[in-house]
Amino acid sequence: MRLKLKDLPEENIFSSGHTACAGCGAAMAIRNIAKVLGKEIIIYVPASCLSVFNGLFPSCAWTVPYHHTVFENTGAAISGLSRAMKRKGLDNVTVVGIAGDGGTADIGLQALSGAAERNEDVIYICYDNEAYMNTGVQRSGSTPHGASTTTTPVGKLMKGKQDFKKDVPLIMMAHSVPYVATASVSFPLDLINKVKKAKETKGFRYLQVYAPCVPGWGYEQSKTVELGKLAVECGMWFLLECENGQLKINREPKMKNLETYLKMQGRFRHMDEKQIAELQESIERKWEFYKGYADLTQRLYSGSEASV
Amino acid sequence: MKEIILHGRGGQGAVLAAQALASAAVFEDKYAMAFPHFGAERRGAPVAAFARIAEGRILTKAHIYKPDYVIVLDPWLAGLVDVAKGMEGHEGTSGGVPMGSVKTDICQGLNKKGAAVLNTARPPDEVRLSLEVCVGTVDATTIALETLGHPATNSCMLGAFAKTTEEVSIGSIEKGIMDVFGERLGEGIAERNVKAAKLGFERTEVGMCSGGREFPAQKKWLPDVDELPPGCAIRSQDTEYGKLGPGSTVQNETGSWRTFHPIVDDEKCTYCMLCWFHCPDGCIGRVPDKESVSVDYFYCKGCGICSEVCPVDAITMVREVEG
Numbered sequence: 107m108r109l110k111l112k113d114l115p116e117e118n119i120f121s122s123g124h125t126a127c128a129g130c131g132a133a134m135a136i137r138n139i140a141k142v143l144g145k146e147i148i149i150y151v152p153a154s155c156l157s158v159f160n161g162l163f164p165s166c167a168w169t170v171p172y173h174h175t176v177f178e179n180t181g182a183a184i185s186g187l188s189r190a191m192k193r194k195g196l197d198n199v200t201v202v203g204i205a206g207d208g209g210t211a212d213i214g215l216q217a218l219s220g221a222a223e224r225n226e227d228v229i230y231i232c233y234d235n236e237a238y239m240n241t242g243v244q245r246s247g248s249t250p251h252g253a254s255t256t257t258t259p260v261g262k263l264m265k266g267k268q269d270f271k272k273d274v275p276l277i278m279m280a281h282s283v284p285y286v287a288t289a290s291v292s293f294p295l296d297l298i299n300k301v302k303k304a305k306e307t308k309g310f311r312y313l314q315v316y317a318p319c320v321p322g323w324g325y326e327q328s329k330t331v332e333l334g335k336l337a338v339e340c341g342m343w344f345l346l347e348c349e350n351g352q353l354k355i356n357r358e359p360k361m362k363n364l365e366t367y368l369k370m371q372g373r374f375r376h377m378d379e380k381q382i383a384e385l386q387e388s389i390e391r392k393w394e395f396y397k398g399y400a401d402l403t404q405r406l407y408s409g410s411e412a413s414v
Numbered sequence: 415m416k417e418i419i420l421h422g423r424g425g426q427g428a429v430l431a432a433q434a435l436a437s438a439a440v441f442e443d444k445y446a447m448a449f450p451h452f453g454a455e456r457r458g459a460p461v462a463a464f465a466r467i468a469e470g471r472i473l474t475k476a477h478i479y480k481p482d483y484v485i486v487l488d489p490w491l492a493g494l495v496d497v498a499k500g501m502e503g504h505e506g507t508s509g510g511v512p513m514g515s516v517k518t519d520i521c522q523g524l525n526k527k528g529a530a531v532l533n534t535a536r537p538p539d540e541v542r543l544s545l546e547v548c549v550g551t552v553d554a555t556t557i558a559l560e561t562l563g564h565p566a567t568n569s570c571m572l573g574a575f576a577k578t579t580e581e582v583s584i585g586s587i588e589k590g591i592m593d594v595f596g597e598r599l600g601e602g603i604a605e606r607n608v609k610a611a612k613l614g615f616e617r618t619e620v621g622m623c624s625g626g627r628e629f630p631a632q633k634k635w636l637p638d639v640d641e642l643p644p645g646c647a648i649r650s651q652d653t654e655y656g657k658l659g660p661g662s663t664v665q666n667e668t669g670s671w672r673t674f675h676p677i678v679d680d681e682k683c684t685y686c687m688l689c690w691f692h693c694p695d696g697c698i699g700r701v702p703d704k705e706s707v708s709v710d711y712f713y714c715k716g717c718g719i720c721s722e723v724c725p726v727d728a729i730t731m732v733r734e735v736e737g
Contacts, residue, residue: 111687122696122713123666127425127457129717133694159456160663164635164648167663294691320717321425321457326564328718328731331692 109298114141124167126159129327131317131334132233133159135291136204139231139315142301145170147200148191150184152214153177154206155240155319156233180205181217184228192227200305202229207248208238210314211272222281222310229304229311232274235319243322247272250342251388252381253373255322260376270388275314279348284309286348290316292334296345296356303349316343324372333370340364341389344396351407353400361390415468416581417478420571421497422487423671425457427568430594431485432463435572438582438590439467447472458671458715460488460495467581485531485575487567489555489736490670492532496629498545501528530623531575533567535736538621546625550578552618554610555673561610562603565673569595569607573614584615668695672716674731680706682728689720689729 119140126133132155140147148171151157157174160167175183184203191199205214210232218230237255238244245255250271254260258267278286285307289297297315304311318325318333325333337343340363345356364386368374377385418435422428429450436446444467451462464478480500486492530547533554541549552574554567561570569591576584588608596604635655648659657665683706690698690707697714698707709720721729 111691114691116700118696120696121661121664122710123663123668124695125456125459125663125666125668126694128671128694128715129719130694134692134719137694137696138691155456163646164658165662165666166660169650169661172660291692294688328722330694330717330719331723 108295109142109302111294111298114138114298119143119145119147119169120160121167121169124159124161126155127320127327129320129330130155130159131291131319131330132156132206132235134330135233135297135315135317138294138298139204139301140168140170142298143200143202143229143305146198147171147202148173148187150174150180150187150201150203152180152183152203152205152209153240154204154209155235156204156206158240177209178213179217180209180214180230181219181221181226183217184230185221185224185226188226188228200229201227202231204231204233206238206240207232207234207236207274208246210234211247211274215274215277219277219281222278222283222312225283225309227309229313232312232314233317234314235317235322236271237319237322239319239322248274251385252368252377254376255373265376265378265381266373273392275312275346275348278312279351279353281310282351283312284350285311286346287312288314288316288344288346290334290338290343290345291318292316292331292338293345293357300347303347307349322373324375325370329370333367336363336367336370340367341393342367344393346396348403351403353396353403355396355400359393361393364389415466415472415474416482417480418465418467418483418485418575419478419481420463420465420485420487420568421491421495422461422463422568423457423491424459424461425566426487427566428461428463428487430598431487431568431572432465434569434587434590434594435465435575435582436467436590437593438572438586441586441589441593442582444469445472447475451477458668460491482528483531483575483579483581484528485571487533487554487571489533489535492530492534492541492543494670496544496627497530497532498543498547498625501530501545501547529578529620531571531578531618533571533574537619538623541623542627543623543625544627544629547623548578548620549623550574550618550620552614554614557610557613557617561606561613570610570614573611573616574618576611577615577618578620584612587611587615667712669712669714672714673734674716674718675711675714675734676709676716676718676720676729677732678707678709679728679730680704682726683707684726684728686725688723688725692719692723694719 120137150173180203184201188201237249243255244257252266254266287300289300318330320327341359341361347354420428432448436448439446446467448465484497531550534551535553538549554570555565557570558567572587576587650659685705695713697710718731721731
């Protein structure tokens with residue numbers, strides 16, 4: 107049964123009074139994800155914006171057990187927590203790791219890959235705000251092409267990041283784990299139902315949530331949701347779901363309004379026609395790839411769960 | 415040497431203003447420095463930046479504890495933080511507060527002939543700080559909203575600073591803003607900030623404020639290493655230092671951050687719950703009896719997302735009023 111907004115509880119598992127910026131996309135994602143997951147969870151957060159705004163010791167916004175160690179350890183720490191829970195006979199407890207895109211795509215990638223390859227029984231959530239926002243906007247592997255950050259500034263020779271966004275969901279699909287999905291804070295029903303499906307699945311589950319960042323991206327703080335919608339419309343972010351090897355596209359992008367999306371944000375303000383055309387071409391290629399990949403996996407993996 | 419503390423909230427541009435002020439002083443052939451207070455503060459949280467201006471070389475590199483001037487970018491901060499702290503012992507000030515005990519005192523350390531430049535709609539004689547000091551007041555939020563469209567009051571307050579203290583001329587402030595803001599934000603934005611500074615200069619009122627306002631010292635939990643539980647694992651608990659452990663952020667009044675607050679029209683509300691979902695701070699509550707929503711103003715940071723996502727325009731954002 108599909109979850110509706112009215113099915114979510116009123117009580118906060120991620121308390122109010124946290125110190126995220128006004129209009130924070132990550133805070134929006136995380137408090138709702140926690141509501142779907144319920145109280146029988148253990149949260150692990152590595153160094154990230156979340157680890158700061160969910161309260162610095164001894165303050166804490168979580169009302170459930172919360173664990174924090176170092177940056178690169180998310181995959182390893184949640185593996186250990188999950189196994190300890192199994193050993194104690196607490197099979198009803200879900201272990202959830204929530205990391206930023208830097209802690210996922212760059213610093214935590216090897217531990218994440220290891221945990222996925224061992225198919226540990228955990229949920230890994232990456233909130234993707236496309237740079238290291240906690241330390242003041244440095245480029246990460248997840249930063250899109252053209253974006254200006256403090257380490258990819260706009261100058262005479264280079265204008266913003268020259269490389270393209272690392273596709274971590276695709277890397278996770280290549281690990282043949284039971285569930286990989288991408289979601290966005292701007293699509294509530296899609297998001298909460300993906301979290302519900304992740305919760306009901308056994309084994310390693312990976313969810314990457316698109317979470318706009320007001321100071322890092324440079325936009326009006328009330329536009330977080332609108333920006334998320336535009337990103338999906340123009341193809342800068344795809345809503346995908348890969349269950350047991352079968353990839354499904356949840357929402358077909360219109361592949362237009364890229365310029366509207368870019369011009370809303372300070373980090374893309376410098377982009378000229380040539381750079382925009384380059385970016386447009388890259389996302390169109392990606393979209394063609396995903397369409398073909400979805401068709402192929404639907405044919406290859408149809409029917410059988412064991413075939414992964 | 416004149417030492418200046420800029421109190422603001424993350425996002426109001428205290429750091430940029432400190433740099434522009436230093437740059438303005440350099441345009442007058444003085445020596446100057448500007449630096450921020452480093453911390454994990456996010457947008458909206460109280461932050462501070464520092465600036466020094468002198469006729470000769472500046473050798474001190476430390477934080478400022480006894481400022482000659484304070485600039486307060488946010489209208490509510492002077493009620494939460496003792497801005498005049500440390501200004502005692504100077505001409506033009508009377509009374510005194512215990513030093514070193516209160517972090518949250520904007521008046522902390524204000525020096526001889528010092529002055530506080532405040533963003534408030536009130537005239538100077540209606541302002542009350544911990545010390546009786548010279549103040550310059552200007553309704554910078556209104557000016558910033560008029561000229562920039564958002565409440566970044568930093569440039570406007572630099573204009574007010576020039577008027578109140580006459581340490582630097584408004585012409586140099588304009589040059590400083592063009593120099594620092596222009597490089598970071600582009601010339602168009604810098605020009606609008608120059609306009610805000612000019613308006614700030616024109617509309618500033620200078621006078622004396624009343625003193626004696628008390629700021630309760632906050633007790634901080636500073637456990638000995640032996641008092642810490644293994645792995646720093648703590649349970650949810652109420653102590654004399656406030657709440658500790660899981661769920662303890664509920665004591666943070668993040669509502670003091672906002673410039674606008676949402677008003678819900680119960681008649682128009684269709685109870686779609688989109689605002690309830692999209693509120694990053696969990697301020698929107700569902701009221702099933704009325705088939706409408708309520709707002710918890712204790713936490714609301716005034717981001718305006720609820721108003722933006724409402725499909726029937728039942729939520730309007732209203733400017734916060736001082737008082």
